[in-house]
Amino acid sequence: MEMRRFRQRIPEVEAKFILKRATNGVLCLSDYDNLPYGVPMSFFYDGELSIYFHCALSGRKIECIKHNSNACFTIIDQDEIHPEKFTTYFRSVIVEGSVRIIEDRKELIEALRLLSTKYSPGIDCEPEIEKGIQRVLILKLEIDSITGKEAIELTKNR
Numbered sequence: 001m002e003m004r005r006f007r008q009r010i011p012e013v014e015a016k017f018i019l020k021r022a023t024n025g026v027l028c029l030s031d032y033d034n035l036p037y038g039v040p041m042s043f044f045y046d047g048e049l050s051i052y053f054h055c056a057l058s059g060r061k062i063e064c065i066k067h068n069s070n071a072c073f074t075i076i077d078q079d080e081i082h083p084e085k086f087t088t089y090f091r092s093v094i095v096e097g098s099v100r101i102i103e104d105r106k107e108l109i110e111a112l113r114l115l116s117t118k119y120s121p122g123i124d125c126e127p128e129i130e131k132g133i134q135r136v137l138i139l140k141l142e143i144d145s146i147t148g149k150e151a152i153e154l155t156k157n158r
Contacts (some may be wrong), residue, residue: 008149008150008151008152008155009147009148009149010091010093010148010149010150011148012146012148014148015093015146015147015148016045016047016146018075018077018091018093018148019045019051019075019093019095019146020045020047021077022043022075022077022093023042023118023119024040024041024042024043024075025040025041025043025073025074025075025076026038026039026040026041026073026074027039027040027041027053027061027071027072027073027099027141028071028072028073028074029061029064029065029068029070029071029099030064030067030068030070031060031063031064031067032063032064032067034068037060037061037064039060039061041053041055041073042054042115042119043073043115044111044114044115044118046114049142049143050140050141050142050143051073051095051140051141051143052102052111052114052115052138052139052140052141053138053139053141054111054112054115054136054137054138054139055136055137055139056135056136056137057135057136057137061139062101062137065099065100065101065139069098069099069100070096070097070098071096071097071098071099071141072094072095072096072097073094073095073141074092074093074094074095075092075093075094075095076090076091076092077091077092077093078090078091078092078150078154082153087151087153088151089150089151089153089154090149090150090151090154091148091149091150091151091154092148092149092150093146093147093148093149094146094147094148094149095141095143095145095146095147096143096144096145096147097141097142097143097144097145098141098142098144099139099140099141099142100139100140100142101137101138101139101140102137102138102139102140107138108133108138109129109133111138111140112125112129112133112136112138113125113129116128116129
């Protein structure tokens with residue numbers, strides 16, 4: 001679907017930069033009753049076509065993914081309230097795609113290393129990965145689209 005306020009679209013290169021910089025967002029799924037389910041998640045964006053999340057071996061999120069792999073992931077990069085103008089100067093990114101559980105051990109370990117590099121830079125992650133690998137799943141969001149949008153006030157300042 002085309003963005004209604006297309007003049008507020010953030011260029012894709014900037015939207016990708018926001019994804020690289022951000023530390024959390026909301027993963028939105030649909031459960032077995034087709035009810036929406038959104039869950040805050042930390043993540044790693046590979047700069048191309050994938051976002052990685054780590055999570056527990058079971059739970060509502062996993063059940064949702066098994067039922068319906070379609071997902072969106074939302075990042076709020078800026079939310080500056082301007083009460084005198086009755087608005088906010090916002091900047092956000094929405095990613096759409098499908099989520100799968102990584103089953104290949106080599107890919108799982110590599111994704112854990114990427115997450116560790118982002119959230120624990122300079123710290124040897126290998127002992128932690130080896131200790132916890134049996135208790136963690138890695139989810140991979142395979143990206144179909146990335147859309148960034150910002151307040152018109154920010155667009156005017158470009």
